[in-house]
Amino acid sequence: MNLTYTPEQQAFRAEVRAWLEAHVPKEPLEHYDATREGFEAHRQWEATLKSGDWGMVTWPKEYGGRGLDLIQWLIFEEEYYRAGAPGRVNQNGIFLLGPTLMEFGTHEQKQRFLPPMASGEEIWAQAWSEPQAGSDLAGVRATAVLEGDEYVLNGHKIWSSRAAFADWAFGLFREPGSERHKGMSLIFFRLDQEGVTRNPIRKINGHVGFAEIFLDNVRVPAFNRLGDEGQGWHICMATAGFERGLMLRSPARFQEAAAALAALWQSRKDTCDPALEADVVRAHMNAEAYALNIYQTASRLMAGAKIGPEASTNKIFWSEMDIHLHETALAILGAEAELLPPTGEHEWLDDYIFSLAGPIYAGSNEIQRNIIAERMLGLPR
Amino acid sequence: MDFTLSDEQQMFADTARTLLGDTCTPDHWHKLMEQGAAFDAARWAQIVENGFTLLLLPEAAGGMGLSELDLALIAIEAGYVALPEPLAESAGVGAPLLASLAPEHPALADPAAIIAVAPAINPVVANADIAAAILIEKDGKAFLVKPDQVTLTPAETIDPFRRLFRIAWDESKAEDLGPADWTLALDRASLFAAAQGLGLAQRAVDLAVAYSKDRMQFGKPIGSYQAVKHHLASAQTAIEFARPVVLAAAAEIGHSDVHSRARVSEAKIVALEAAEKAARASIQVHGAMGYSWEVDVHLFLKRALALKAAWGTPAFHRSRIATRIFTQPLGADQTFARQSAKSETEHA
Numbered sequence: 001m002n003l004t005y006t007p008e009q010q011a012f013r014a015e016v017r018a019w020l021e022a023h024v025p026k027e028p029l030e031h032y033d034a035t036r037e038g039f040e041a042h043r044q045w046e047a048t049l050k051s052g053d054w055g056m057v058t059w060p061k062e063y064g065g066r067g068l069d070l071i072q073w074l075i076f077e078e079e080y081y082r083a084g085a086p087g088r089v090n091q092n093g094i095f096l097l098g099p100t101l102m103e104f105g106t107h108e109q110k111q112r113f114l115p116p117m118a119s120g121e122e123i124w125a126q127a128w129s130e131p132q133a134g135s136d137l138a139g140v141r142a143t144a145v146l147e148g149d150e151y152v153l154n155g156h157k158i159w160s161s162r163a164a165f166a167d168w169a170f171g172l173f174r175e176p177g178s179e180r181h182k183g184m185s186l187i188f189f190r191l192d193q194e195g196v197t198r199n200p201i202r203k204i205n206g207h208v209g210f211a212e213i214f215l216d217n218v219r220v221p222a223f224n225r226l227g228d229e230g231q232g233w234h235i236c237m238a239t240a241g242f243e244r245g246l247m248l249r250s251p252a253r254f255q256e257a258a259a260a261l262a263a264l265w266q267s268r269k270d271t272c273d274p275a276l277e278a279d280v281v282r283a284h285m286n287a288e289a290y291a292l293n294i295y296q297t298a299s300r301l302m303a304g305a306k307i308g309p310e311a312s313t314n315k316i317f318w319s320e321m322d323i324h325l326h327e328t329a330l331a332i333l334g335a336e337a338e339l340l341p342p343t344g345e346h347e348w349l350d351d352y353i354f355s356l357a358g359p360i361y362a363g364s365n366e367i368q369r370n371i372i373a374e375r376m377l378g379l380p381r
Numbered sequence: 382m383d384f385t386l387s388d389e390q391q392m393f394a395d396t397a398r399t400l401l402g403d404t405c406t407p408d409h410w411h412k413l414m415e416q417g418a419a420f421d422a423a424r425w426a427q428i429v430e431n432g433f434t435l436l437l438l439p440e441a442a443g444g445m446g447l448s449e450l451d452l453a454l455i456a457i458e459a460g461y462v463a464l465p466e467p468l469a470e471s472a473g474v475g476a477p478l479l480a481s482l483a484p485e486h487p488a489l490a491d492p493a494a495i496i497a498v499a500p501a502i503n504p505v506v507a508n509a510d511i512a513a514a515i516l517i518e519k520d521g522k523a524f525l526v527k528p529d530q531v532t533l534t535p536a537e538t539i540d541p542f543r544r545l546f547r548i549a550w551d552e553s554k555a556e557d558l559g560p561a562d563w564t565l566a567l568d569r570a571s572l573f574a575a576a577q578g579l580g581l582a583q584r585a586v587d588l589a590v591a592y593s594k595d596r597m598q599f600g601k602p603i604g605s606y607q608a609v610k611h612h613l614a615s616a617q618t619a620i621e622f623a624r625p626v627v628l629a630a631a632a633e634i635g636h637s638d639v640h641s642r643a644r645v646s647e648a649k650i651v652a653l654e655a656a657e658k659a660a661r662a663s664i665q666v667h668g669a670m671g672y673s674w675e676v677d678v679h680l681f682l683k684r685a686l687a688l689k690a691a692w693g694t695p696a697f698h699r700s701r702i703a704t705r706i707f708t709q710p711l712g713a714d715q716t717f718a719r720q721s722a723k724s725e726t727e728h729a
Binding site for chain 2: 001002003004005006009013071077078079081082113203251252253255256258259262263266277278280281284285289290291292293295296298299300303310312313316317366368369372373374376377378379380381
């Protein structure tokens with residue numbers, strides 16, 4: 001165990017910092033879920049990132065990455081959030097599908113899909129949930145029928161983040177007649193192709209953050225299936241592992257928020273309940289604990305371990321810490337908490353509203369607790 | 382940057398797990414409680430034989446010169462069995478403190494000797510009556526006394542395996558060892574309390590898991606019900622996020638700066654919260670059995686409560702973290718932030 005950065009890691013941090021200082025937009029971009037313009041501005045930012053070769057630093061060079069390790073990824077993320085750089089509009093692609101493609105994809109699939117993902121040319125949405133299959137994901141009904149070298153897709157997907165404006169989706173489909181975890185495949189389709197209808201859904205913050213998708217005899221090449229036919233459930237669980245365990249929510253995000261909270265407290269403590277300081281300290285402690293846990297996970301993975309069911313504890317921890325942090329901010333703001341801030345100021349209220357989604361998306365926290373109890377602790381189903 | 386344990390560290394911890402797990406069993410707890418005893422000489426001899434009491438002592442004082450991280454891994458195992466013997470306080474705090482002040486002191490010559498500590502922050506002294514030496518904090522200095530040079534009054538505690546005493550002493554009869562690093566002593570004690578907390582927490586969860594697989598209600602094991610599962614999953618989550626804090630605190634403790642102190646305090650708070658949370662979940666899952674003396678979960682709750690407030694209450698430790706937050710840079714790049722040792726002059 002050695003908790004100091006090597007000179008190379010320090011130099012890497014300096015390089016990232018210098019590049020971001022020169023390139024991060026001075027004015028914040030409109031949110032990518034708010035309007036098409038906001039979405040496209042974020043796509044443009046992804047292209048800028050790619051121009052500096054920062055699209056996805058951990059991927060091999062041949063697939064559009066830099067070939068760096070997970071500690072360097074953490075350093076990159078730390079600098080990224082420190083610089084206040086725009087949110088990653090392609091997070092479903094680069095953080096979820098990307099690592100899964102790396103593990104299960106063929107060389108041709110990786111060559112086809114990863115580089116445009118890293119550059120933001122193709123932005124991805126996740127199409128797993130259905131009206132009747134949310135927490136019980138094995139209940140998906142959308143079908144894929146192989147006809148020659150094409151799949152014909154039919155069904156109704158919902159709660160697909162980014163799908164209102166994204167280019168591609170990776171969906172979970174089943175062979176007609178198959179049941180539960182069997183017979184499912186993970187298949188990619190274009191969101192603008194014939195037979196696809198997408199209806200944006202407004203979130204509680206007013207953004208069109210997700211969409212429902214209707215598929216009516218949508219034809220895609222069999223090449224678009226990731227992994228073997230019928231392996232979809234297994235692959236989805238691996239994707240969910242990355243999502244929950246490491247990449248979806250980097251510690252840097254919460255550390256920056258905790259730092260902003262400490263500054264908010266410093267500026268207002270003379271007029272606040274002094275007991276709130278304990279919550280400000282708690283927010284910092286939580287963010288640090290999360291960061292240390294992720295550094296530990298990164299080290300374990302670099303030493304050859306795989307992400308297991310403990311990933312579910314991450315999902316619970318960050319989502320609950322995020323709510324606590326923002327509750328504390330609103331308590332400090334007091335009667336001003338309900339007011340929308342002037343442009344450019346910290347959006348505590350909006351972030352609080354968003355934090356309430358944390359225990360729901362990426363697998364509800366109730367499901368995560370079941371996973372922990374059954375797969376980590378060995379309790380009966 | 383590497384957050385993994387070495388094979389040697391893992392091996393040492395495994396040895397401790399086997400040794401302590403084999404001897405410090407539920408039957409043994411019950412026997413000790415019947416006898417009103419809280420110290421097992423045979424086990425202490427085995428602990429000594431395995432070198433655990435020498436682990437943190439510098440080689441110059443006859444020790445092994447290993448690190449706080451190595452001992453923390455053993456303290457986790459001590460917590461897992463609710464170890465009565467004072468491995469953490471004597472070998473982890475008292476002995477290294479004495480070695481830093483008087484490396485030639487005869488009390489250090491015997492690896493079985495217990496070095497008790499009486500810091501100003503604690504109202505009572507653990508194991509003072511069987512100690513070869515007691516180190517007392519006064520005005521930043523350390524004074525050494527032997528049990529027969531002071532008046533010890535047993536202080537009854539709710540934890541049947543803690544032996545506590547109030548101490549009355551006379552400075553003129555004590556050996557003045559000069560200024561001592563009581564902050565480091567507190568850091569070490571807090572760290573090892575935190576490490577024990579991890580073990581306590583995991584044992585409380587494991588006991589509840591075993592019980593909830595066996596206990597049938599409504600025709601099914603109670604562990605198949607989500608209400609039960611979720612209690613235990615929440616406790617396990619707390620453990621998963623306390624452990625890396627404890628390990629990082631152990632790895633960084635030697636810096637003795639505002640960052641390392643804050644991290645030790647974070648470790649103490651979160652690990653003992655995890656222990657209390659796990660013990661309470663375990664009592665709830667055990668139902669009425671959990672409220673009985675016969676089922677051993679109470680031992681883990683009681684030790685968690687004791688260690689939570691010993692060597693600084695959560696409020697005390699929170700103030701050390703606040704010092705770090707409000708005097709040092711914050712943000713995503715500051716996880717392993719550190720002032721250089723040279724610029725560090727204050728000892729809060």
